[in-house]
Amino acid sequence: MPSQDDINTMQVLLRTHRQTLGILLEQQAKLGVYAPAGVLIGIAEARASIAQAKVALRDWGVTVDDLPNDQSSEAPPVAPGPAGAPPSAVAASGDVIIGTVGAGAQGVAIGKQITQVLGSPGTPGDDRHAIDALLQRCEHELAAAGLDATLIGMAEFQLGLLAGELRKLDPRATPSASTVSQVGGWLLDNLPPLREALAALFAAPAVRRVLGRADADLSGWLQRRFGA
Known part of the structure; x- marks a missing residue:
């Protein structure tokens, strides 16, 4: 049987994938037929991850509600x-x-x-669109958090560093694993109001594709900080 920590982690992942799905569905609604392939692929991947998390939780005896957006009509x-x-x-x-x-x-x-x-996998342009939407969510959460001006300034600087690494979409570009882990860790540790937005960012398929090209393996860090 899984531990309570395992169950809690899976429930957090389910919420994160649903948040990512919500962001992508908003983008699709705004762009309509002009929505880039990366958004559509991200929606499908988020729904697949939601389905897998629900199956795991139900196998563990945990009640999970089906939400309208979990599956496409x-x-x-x-x-x-x-x-x-x-x-x-x-x-x-x-x-x-x-x-x-x-x-x-x-x-x-x-x-x-x-x-x-x-x-x-989406094209670099498609992935950039999805990543930018998730970064904008982090910026909005930061602006709404009511934090000290000095902390906000530091956070904006750190988010800028993170954005620079995540926007290295050219296959010839190599994101810095140390920058991603150090900046991501600082944001998670110092900005609790941004944790859900950051979890959605790092769980996004477009972001995972970028991190997969980093100069060092980030899977261990992602597992420790996000459980996946």
């Missing part, structure tokens, strides 16, 4: 698209289920005539 049939159109634009007939699946999703249910659109 069924897509209605669409008109046939031109030759070479993406799968989402192709007409469906019969009992067809169309699902968008995150790149790392596992255990996806299958059924009659399912068509799956597998998510792939």
Whole structure:
């Protein structure tokens, strides 16, 4: 059986993934059909992570509510698209289920005539859009926290350093693991009002892709600070 700490960590992860999903859904609503692929992929990946967290908690005997945004609504049939159109634009007939699946999703249910659109890593431009939205949330939380002006100034400087590393989206650029861990640790330790926003930032698939190219492995630090 898992310990209470394991359960608490999984519950925090579930909340974090739901917060990330909420931010991305807001971006999608604002941009409509112009939403970049990175936002759509992030939504699918967040929902896959939510589903996995809910399964784990329920297996441990923990009651978990299903929220409306946890799953996407069924897509209605669409008109046939031109030759070479993406799968989402192709007409469906019969009992067809169309699902968008995150790149790392596992255990996806299958059924009659399912068509799956597998998510792939977004372009640097797509990832920048998602990362910027999450950084803006941190900035808004900082502005609303009512902290001492000196602390706010230090926090803004640290957030600027972190943003500089997370925006190294060119495949040839190498983020500094020491800068990320030191700045991230300082923000977590000194700014409790930002902890949820920071957890959502570091859990985002776009951010994880950047951190995966850092000059040292950050998985241990992420596990210690965020439980994943």
